[in-house]
Amino acid sequence: MMEHLLEVNNLEVKFKLRTGELTAIDNVGFTLDKGERLGIVGESGAGKSVTGFSIINLISKPGYISGGEIMFEGKDLTRVSEDVLRHIRGNRISMIFQDPMMTLNPVFTIGEQMAETILAHKNISRKDALEISVEKLRQVHIPSPETRLNQYPHEFSGGMRQRIVIAISLLLDPAIIIADEPTTALDVTIQAEIMELLLELCEKNDTGMILITHDLGVVSQVTEKIAVMYAGRIVEIGSTENIVANPLHPYTKGLIKALPGSRGTGEKLYQIPGSMPNLTEMPKGCAFHPRCELAEGECFSKVPELIQRGNFRRLAACHKF
Amino acid sequence: MDKWKKFKESYFLYSFLRDPVAIVSFIIFLFLVIVSFSAPLIAPHDPYDTSTISIMDSEIPPVWYGEGDDNFILGTDSQGRDMLSTMMYGMRVSIIIGIGAVALQAFLGVVIGLLSGYIGGRVDAFFMRLADIQLSFSTLMVAIFISAIFQTAFGVGKYSEYAVPILVLIIGIAEWPQYARTVRASVLGEKEKEYVEAAKVIGFGSRWIMFRHILPNTLSPVFVISTIQVANAVMSEAALSFLGLGMPVTKPSLGSLINLGFEYIFSGSWWITIFPGILLIILVLVVNLLGDWLRDVLNPKLYKG
Structure with missing residues (x-):
């Protein structure tokens, strides 16, 4: 078994x-x-x-x-x-919630939120963390992830945000x-x-x-x-x-x-x-x-x-x- | 450079430039701050230097009176100090105490408010009852209690030596509940939001969630009350000094100058009280007007389109 x-x-x-x-x-x-x-x-x-x-x-x-x-x-x-x-x-084990409008912290750029998530669990440099973030954003089909990284959640549409949330859960x-x-x-x-x-x-x-x-x-x-x-x-x-x-x-x-x-x-x-x-x-x-x-x-x-x-x-x- | 560009395009700057009251208030405030902090360089006399002060010059009226002296544009006080210079130095003391006290209030209030809002339960009950008790006394009364205790504990001489930090401490302790309650109220709203849940799911610890995730989201009311609290703290300091519990006569703040002149107001030397009084009103008024503007900017519900 x-x-x-x-x-x-x-x-x-x-x-x-x-x-x-x-x-x-x-x-x-x-x-x-x-x-x-x-x-x-x-x-x-x-x-x-x-x-x-x-x-x-x-x-x-x-x-x-x-x-x-x-x-x-x-x-x-x-x-x-x-x-x-x-x-x-x-x-x-990661989790994705219902409302992507609410699950991202409105006062941080998504890059910060992604890097922070990685750094909470892995002992790597911030630069590497951001690189992983870009990679994951690409996986969820976010166009031009490098520039998107510096944007705040309100600059994305609902579907995009849910993609980002998925990217975070996959980090x-x-x-x-x-x-x-x-x-x-x-x-x-x-x-x-x-x-x-x-x-x-x-x-x-x-x-x-x-x-x-x-x-x-x-x-x-x-x-x-x-x-x-x-x-x-x-x-x-x-x-x-x-x-x-x-x-x-x-x-x-x-x-x-x-x-x-x-x-x-x-x-x-x-x-x-x-x-x-x-x-x-x-x-x-x-x-x-x-x-x-x-x-x-x-x-x-x-x-x-x-x-x-x-x-x-x-x-x-x-x-x- | 990037930040600067962002700032130039921000709603913050836009609304500032469209609000003449805010612009005028800001200019006056900036002027007062610059003048008071460069007082040692630009003031015509040094009111702290007893060797240059002569009692013979006391109570000289402003220059536009017949008995006025060109050396003392706004006249002199009962000790023979130049009013203009003394006010500049005094305003510096007032501003330092105001800002210092607010920094302390904000620190205490924000930390306590965050803890009680986020942890809740007994911690919350303890701090909020403490705040209730303190709020049921008037701020001034609490400040008088504390400063009386300090004065007896350290002796009047020591007290006047450390008057600035002690006043910061007194006014800071007396007003923390304002912050604690505001922050707690926002935290209660924020902690139910899904991004906090998401942060827990990501595996962050409570301290990180509190200070890094919730705190920035509760800051806009904190900024707004901070401006108003600076004005309040300046007023509290003036009131304490007026009651003789604040800055000593040798290093007067605006409040102690008003107090000092008050005894002479009926003997005709009105300028010792009136000039610092007007300055105090202007200072408090511009800070309050700036606070009003800031509240409008940071609260989109009041956005008038």
Whole structure:
């Protein structure tokens, strides 16, 4: 059995609130191999981003990792010291955020920001750092990178900024990039460009990627594996092909049915009835049962386990099989 | 050269050149600064040199009066010092204390504001309650407390010897909460922004994120209050000196000159108080006007198009 690059087991994240503790993520587990791309799909509030942040142990204050392990390069990231984590962040695992308008510091030129990132992890001269920056900017197809280096973030368009953010995330040749809705804030034509660029760079450098998004269409084009999250749990996980062609969980089925392409022109799009339950008032049993057409019997009382289903190499959490 | 070109094309310079009030204020301010700092070279007399001062020359009115003396254009004070020279030296003291005190305030306030805003929790609660307590006293009262303590601790003689650094310290300590609160408020807004998250993800430490990433983004309100605080500090110093807790008579600031002349104002020697008073008003006014202009430039929401 080959060792995985990243292995998340039984991850549990809780938020300490005045009213008590809230479980934001429950029993989440997946693996990622070198150069592999995993998509995490789900609605807003399903726990996708929290999962992403917990991998580099950066959940903001009331939240904390309450259980499980995150194995990366032989270390459990939930247990290592802050120094070790800091060395891993940005260096071995980097992250791309949703809004490129906000992720660059407005008061520094992009050259300064890039050089600073390299110098935080590598002991090289500033000149070399700037050279690497130019090289990476060229890789993300920024024209005339030498002059662009001296410009401030406001001098770039949204798509350009996201390219720069991608260049920054690639500066130290990380093993994994976590992309948290990298194209949501961009318009559709640029979305496609950016996704293509990410795919191209990951393939070229053999970088693993975790793509967090609510857009099943994007995920299906880019990733090899998909994990579907619902209310803090993974409800289905498996290869992209299998999941898109033959979804097992009723929620995944609903998501795929809701894609614009699945209906004829002029018809109303399908939508899953109802909305995701609030984490403070989770329904008993399967969290999806209030919206599920198939719900009956133990769906109302017992949380389904994520287990292997059918002949496919995939897991789904549903009683109805 | 590149920087200069950038500066020449900047909105900063553009708006300055289009604002006559700012230009006039700046010219006057620059003039006052140059005059006061070159006082030892250009002042007609040296008010610190007791050997050149004669008590016989005391209370000579300005030159346009019959009894005036060409040697003393604006007259002399009760000690026989030339008013013009004394005011030049006095303004130098006032400006040094003003700027020094603001530098100290800004340093204390910015560091404390950053720490409380970024760390939050108990650190925040501690410093902000401290600021609340201090703000519930008037600045002058705090300054009077501290200077009284200093005076008893060091003795009046030592106190007047080190009056400048002590006044800087007093006014600096008395006004840090202004900065701390402003900076804290901006930090609270900035630290939620994604670039801070991104900096954490890159793996920077908290100190680096605070001082290198958040601080520059909170500086524009700091610049604005700094100008106003310089004016305030000059005023505080003048007030303290007027109350006899500031600069000693031998090395008068504008405030202590006003105080000195105040005793003679009813005996007809109005010039000892009025001239330093006018100078003080002009100095404070131009600094405040410059601050107003700076606030307009640095706050795009007030941009009038």
